[in-house]
Amino acid sequence: MPDYSWPAPEKRRVIGRRTNRIDGFVKASGRAKYAYDIKRPGMLYGALVVCPYAHARIRSIDTSAAEKMKGVVAVHVFDGSAPGTEVMWAGYEIAAVVAETEELARDAARAVKVDYEVLPHFVNEADLSKAGARAKPAGEKITGDPDQAFKQADVVSEGVYGCPVICHLTWEAHGQVIEWKGDQIEYWPTTQAVFNIGNELAKALGVPPANVHVMQEHMGIGYGSKFSPDRWGIACAKLAKQTGRPVKLFLPRDVEQQIAGNRPSHYARIRLAAKKDGTIIGWDSQSWSTGGMTGGGAPPIPYVYTNIPNIRINHTAVQVNAAPQRAWRAPNHPQASYLTCCAIDDLAHALGMDPLEVFKKNADYTARPEVYRSQLDKAAELIGWKKLWHPRGDKTPGSIKRGLGIGVATWGGAGHLSNCRCNIHPDGMVEVEIASQDLGTGTRTVIAMVAAETLGLPVGAIRVKIGDNRYPSSGSSGGSTTVGGVSASTLKATMNALEKLFERVAPKLGAKPEELEAVNGQIRVKADPKRAMAWKAACKLLGSEKISEMGQNDPKNPMGLTTGGVGGVQMADVSVDTETGIIRMNRLVVVQDCGLIINPKTAESQCYGAAHLSICAALYEERIMDDITGRMLNPDVEFYKVAGNPDIGEIIVHLDIRPEHDKRGVIGLGEPPVIPGIAAIANAVTNAIGVRVPFVPMTPDKVLAALERRSA
């Protein structure tokens, strides 16, 4: 068995080099085909009928008018939407119509008559006092003796903080194309789970999993909302079967915003007790949140500073009439980071201390004190904390006030179960096959880089085959587990395949297989590199038989190739126009440790993308629910605001690459950098204007209200 380990840093030729995405050209040129681009002969188009009420009982559904319309082929009432059903949120799927064109399908969907008994609803949880019976306290959890801690404290600080529900807003819509060929199903979804989604669809339809062929060459973002076939996928499959024709069914943006996933809100009143030297001795929080009718789970607070000795936490889950939450890039962590870091920042103010000192002083409460201290120092250096930080309230004359703030993060990120097959063909071609997916993160490129490193070939010589469930199974992309999984399985599969090739080549070079190495497109003798054979010539020795070898990453025994547990620190630099309440990002510094970095370029890209999302959530993004109609008022990208390029400012990424981190192996980076930004920006705004804007997004109305309270 080969020695499965990452090459030593000084021996790496490909890993660790900034490498362009191998699918960059097809994506940038528009040639990459996504599920929405699939057009099958005879394909029908679907449209959904959804419930316009936040809470209602279906009295009757009349599809006859729609069925009679010219061009309409079938109308399907969803399982779980029969008359008598109590619908708990607006946007709930009632029926789907398929027609010859998308326009006809939409017209016909409007012709489906659904009679509802409208029932009372509750959709806004920010004011807990209005939640009544919808509020479900989860009970108190106590560590140590918080009462005693607060009594002994030199300083006690208190604040209320909150972030609302936000949506996933995946740029690629949710949906799929499905075609039956006899009892075989061809399935083009947009998914984070190429392997598992086929099994799920099969289960829902009662067909053998082997009958479902999943194909997804490219996909455009999931953020945690695209694991399941969903009700619309199952309906699409049923309509395709019923009509005997391929069916394309995608959610329009407004429906997607309502039902295809959201991130739960988190609000909290937090008190902190500290000694006058800045040491935190007690935490007391009352939090509440919603993720729809299930309520919302408790945020993991205190966050990162988990070992504060005396803690009292109370959480209340609030049920609202809205579709259920889904995993949202680092579930609950951005909110927990925001709540915790704002509370620590407020404590520093109450202590009259620099928050950087308070974050550092209490780092012993974290799982990795030295990592956080050094990252806080690095971020401070990059943002110019010493020079630019000032106590709360920028005293510079004029209406523009500038401030700095801090946020911290932690995450897992160890590789998932992944199987890889490496084929070496007699003509020299190398294929790497994994039923994985590239969410836009650079997975495809990372796989090619690992294979190229092992086989001594250029990255462009590797044909990466992913996005098809007929390839060896691999985990879903959740929890930042993909890069660890696929890099380890690819390393093993390519090493196993290379070992087979060495066995063929060794006699020709008069050496033993274990004396060979693959470097620069050659197989050569390590001790005598002049004894070499070109890659193609070596592969020719295979005759007509290809080499086909497997490799697996087993999460229970990752063999040091991948591990979990990372820390990150971000610092924001903002300017606030105190006359308009408008906040502009100057800079966001991202310091992130992440183990062994395979491709620094795509790793940095992850940080850029994550920083962008933090800016959106801190300044712009919120699901606005209407108390009267129970509907989402901004299921669009017009008033559901996100940051555009000019709103982002400068993002400075520092990957905390050090030998001791490199030794830990590969760790996922999809989620960690999205965590600390909101906290950093919120604290920077507070530092600028001298008063906390209690809830994000920090829109002009909220900023002006906070300023008014300050002057009152």
Place this chain on the structure above:
Amino acid sequence: MQAFAYASPTSIQEAVALLSDRWGVADVLAGGTDLLSLLKDYIHTPQRVVNIKNIKELGGIRKTAAGLRIGATVTLAELLASSEVRAEYPSLIQAAQGVKSPQIRNMGTVGGDLCQRPRCWYFRQGFGLLAMKDGRSLVREGDNRYHAIFGNQGPACFVSASSFGPPLVALNARVKLVGPKGERELPVEKFFVIPQSESEREIALRPDEILTEILVPPATNVRNATYEVRQRETLDWPLVTASVALTMKGTAVASARIVLGHVAPIPWRATEAEKLLAGKGLTAAVIQKVAEAATTGATPLSKNAYKVQLVRVAVRRALEAARPKA
């Protein structure tokens, strides 16, 4: 969207003949940046769509002794590129620059900007222009953060979305409207109206008329500017805008027109502020008082009082931008 007949006439007369004397039967298509979403969302379900982009005389910007004539189908990009507009009408340029999407600037037209429908989220979700449900005003009782703080005593609480409405009212511009009975002219100020019932529109255009051109008086002695308060630098609706047109006498303001955008169902003239400014120099103290006077009569709803402060800022910054450079 509902299927419709499509017509693409080449003359104004032909186009007018294709319209109807009732709203809802035919829609005029110019840039389509608003109409397409109205159609796709079933807010408008016309039987006919009349494309006017092939009518040559609706295009072009021309300077005459009477001022500037801007054709209704002139795009925002064309307006921005016009040296005539740049020379005399910075308030129009600044308003066009506020539309931060090259695609919309390339497609959207000046006439379309004036005729676009409000962005009220209740209206756009199909609750009607006045957004009444079971006798209740959804805007008043619901989420009105982006709604009117002036002119909202009646049932209409939306805000006019027009970018050019405020500067054109400030510049005392007129629009030419052509219908089956011939043409008529209206001051832009009278073109915008506050509807009192669901059957009315927010503009004085009749359903069988086409807005053909905009006539802007000369502004050689009129200092003018627009300031928009927008949360984002990317494409985003302004929260409040102010356009000012100051007829100067030496360094003093002989007369002023100050018009607010995104605060009322129409471009809103701040008449108290205008009166206060007449005859005065643009000192910091005067500007401050005028900005305060612009908020006179504001009646904010439950969630939009912040706009009152934004009015102060927008007016002050517009006046500062219009002030002759020392």
